[in-house]
Amino acid sequence: MAEAKTILVRVKRQAGPQDTPQWEEFSIRWRPNMNVIACLIDIAENPVTSDGRKTTPVSYEANCLEEVCGACAMVINGHSRQACSALVDHLEQPIRLEPMSKFPLVRDLVVDRQRMFNDAKRMRCWVPIDGTYAIGPGPRIAPERQEVAYALSRCIFCGNCLEVCPKVNEHGDFVGAAIVNQVRLFNMHPTGAMHAHERLRAVRGPGGIQECDNAQNCVKACPKGIPLTESNNDVNRQALLDSILGWMFH
Amino acid sequence: MSAKTVATAEIPPEAAVVPAAVPDRSYFWDKIHSLTGIIPIGAFLVEHFWSNSYALVSADLYNRQSSDLQTIPWRVPVEALLIWIPLLYHGFYGIYIWSRGKANISRYSYGANWMYVMQRWTGLVAFVFIGWHVYVERFLTQGRSNYFDVAATLSHPLYLSFYVIGILAVSFHFGNGLWQFSNKWGLAVGAHAQRKAAWVAGAIGVLFAVVGLLIVCAFVFHWQPFQFYAQ
Amino acid sequence: MSSTKVILIGGGLAGLMAAIRVAELGHSVDLFSVVPVRRSHSVCAQGGINAAKNLKGEGDSTWQHFDDTVYGGDFLQNQPLVKGMCEAAPGIIDLLDRMGVTFNRTPEGLLDFRRFGGTLYHRTAFAGATTGQQLLYALDEQVRRFESEGKVRKLESWMFLSAVLDDAGVCRGVSAVSLRSGEVRTFPSDAVIVATGGIGAIFRQSTNSVACTGSAQSALFQQGVHYANPEMIQVHPTAIPGEDKCRLISESVRGEGGRVWVPKAAGDGRDPRTIPDAERFYFLEEWYPKYGNLVPRDVATRAIHKVVYELGLGIDGKNMVYLDVTHLPREMLTRKLGGVLEIYEKFVGLDPRDHPMKVFPAQHYTMGGIWVNNENQATNVPGIFAAGECEYQYHGANRLGANSLLSCLYGGMLAGPAAVKYAQSIAKSAESVSSAVYEREQKRQEEIYDRLRSQQGEENPISLWKEMGETMTQHATVIRYNKDLQAADAKLAELQDRYHRINLADTGRWGNQSLHFTRELGNMLVLARLIVQAAALRDESRGAHYKPDFPDRDDEHWLRTTRAEYDNGSFKFQFDPVDTSLIPPRKRSYTSS
Structure with missing residues (x-):
């Protein structure tokens, strides 16, 4: 096998409703059939940015992960969609994750609908x-x-x-x-x-x-x-x- | 019941009655806005294109038609009720509606979304054009400008391009507006019906654009293809 | 009659049904849920809901439904309430129908019923391919109606932490934490209904939703609520393994001719389409020539498990086998299996009409759960009731397909009025309980959080969770050996030790998901140990619980409910006789049915 493939994920972070947003980039080891949620779990396990800086796990909403509960909607590469059905292999990299903009922000990718x-x-x-x-x-x-x-x-x-x-x-x-x-x-x-x-x-x-x-x-x-x-x-x-x-x- | 809770904590609101929403005036004013676009403004547009089409027959007929329109009874109240007030309302309320939307075609560049944005810009262009047109033709010249006055105006490239842009904007706004109307008034509900409505509305828009440009040609090139009618 | 307030934990089918019943009786409800209730795990149920309405002229009856349920559960249920559930089922379907559930219809406009596993009758009402979703929505809408009338208050994004128990051990309310602000609060109430669903997260390789951690059940267990049949865990044979979760691929795929196989050579990395037939191992067809790929769920699951773990023949050395429909006509696949194949296409990104699907068994349902009595869903702790998947009442050692939605609704229907009745019957209400009781519990919970925040060490909660899931999936799901279960318990004990060295990357309060997850992880570890210890004790094979060393059901010794009690870090087990007064146990054998 060639050297391990990596995925670049950029996340728009915001600690709370009053804070200013900032982008963080993460480098994640590629595996088959990954979706955006799998990337976020990886970040939670190893919350270190691609330039080696320690940070906090990204907050996001998710529940059923089969597109019947509606929880994990976010803006992925500029389009609003469910993160569970957003497959990494079908997304342009770096993958950009932003919270939905039409609802009050709670933290990171979590909004209040x-x-x-x-x-x-x-x-x-x-x-x-x-x-x-x-x-x-x-x-x-x-x-x-x-x-x-x-x-x-x-x-x-x-x-x-x-x-x-x-x-x-x-x-x-x-x-x-x-x-x-x-x-x-x-x-x-x-x-x-x-x-x-x-x-x-x-x-x-x-x-x-x-x-x-x-x-x-x-x-x-x-x-x-x-x-x-x-x-x-x-x-x-x-x-x-x-x-x-x-x-x-x- | 909440005596046992700690005051410093985030207190979830107690259960409360939520009444059903009730109609407010915005529904009425919105419907009036969409209606005025068809009647009377759209109807007047039809009439206006019709009477100007006499320029395609002959200058004399055009001038006669033009002066006939100056002599209708109750002219000022009729103009105010059928043209000025609906036009001003449709224009300013349209701008108000525009101000409440936030276009996002850079992210979602779908056909209908483009139409949404175009409808707003063409509306603005049409409003300015019509305002100028009415000011010049109705107030400045008291409606007495004849075929040759108009032809003289259109010989200026600047005025000519303003007319062409104005006519295209008006035609688009009217055609797309008809489609909007069919949605907003629930005339076309199913996907098929919506598509059919879109074809019809689009065809009407194109028809207006073509007829409008032909009328311009009649003035610019002194081109009267229907002249043989008058002979 | 004065109005009382009932606290409900969990907003899935069971919780919502209980809420409706309480509100309908004129009492108020505080409904706690970690997710907005409309996003609860009940939405994942696909197949349908059973009710013997006998609309197809087959002579179906509620007794037959009852018999199928008990037989499917391998006779481990106490039978009276199971009978009650089956008798109530037709009425429950009517109720759902009146609520506007979009059930499929016959040409006459009546409810349509389909056949499902474990029965010979058309007994399963269904709404497209998302029956659970449609049922949950109908109940959610009814609760929203009560909410708009001021009778229900929802505390969504609040996580239950513990019951508030007074000095006599009576439940007087709950403590909970806001997942937004991180603040801990106590809420007084005379009766609490727990409806917190399954525990899939403990296995990681699960079809359950993210919120199904079992944390609430575990917390209550640690406070003295009894837990029954923890070892009874259902595994579904064919799910799409995923990094984040496993997604079900319905049995109907095999019903239409799908074949299960692995390459004969271990670690064969070729494109499956290029592997010739002679080099494929169709193990179900070879081992079970009579039923082939259509052996019952538990048999298929065990076979796949054996191929992967004992023979080491998983695809690419991983925990996967092929479920292949590429040999079937495309047109037929689209017509009959379109909805199911779409799931694979959407989440794997490959068209199963061209590529064999990679599947593996996954934990699916928790038959065991909080112990409740035989009458009204009450637990052993006064003031605490339980309903839905989180309790153990209805499914014995194995759940019959399309019975889960029914048991949730029936449990909720019983628990609501029972909680109200209890609250009105007690001499001393929560109003008169000393505030010190609440302050004490709040302090205890805040201290746990403070400890987690200030812990030092090198451990990561996600890594520990993954290790727990791997241990549980490997040793405590399909095939169980006492030796492995003991090793698993030792491993879990080690994880519990390492848990205290978790160093949180985020120690803030606002929206700190890893903090709350870590909190739940501690509870999951307790339940995990309970599962493996109980499984080690039950030396027989019954329903989903299978030990090759004890391959038969042993009614003489083990027709018993495992009932566990928490005792300062360890568990005390007792084994209660099962009420089989209505249908005497008989041998469960799929070959004769």
């Missing part, structure tokens, strides 16, 4: 049930409808669609494609549809669907291939009808 969950509350993203008691089966649903709903409900709340959206930034409070998609999902469900009006009112509220200007980066960035622009246009139609009908008849 709580606003997505809060917006899901404000937009009433659930099927309101009467209780957990044994009161019989749910409504029947056509298989075609289930297939559409399933595709929408695979959203992992990773936040990539917010990160790449030009309309999500410090000037506006757009809830982002993920939440609009949730509104469509729950309006589709027979029980959820009984409360569609409340959701459609909410989605016309502060940071609502009116903020979307169709740059459509969301649908490209979605790791789960959710038809986000379809959801967006569908909710646009529903919200508009709801508002016009509400204005005319209430």
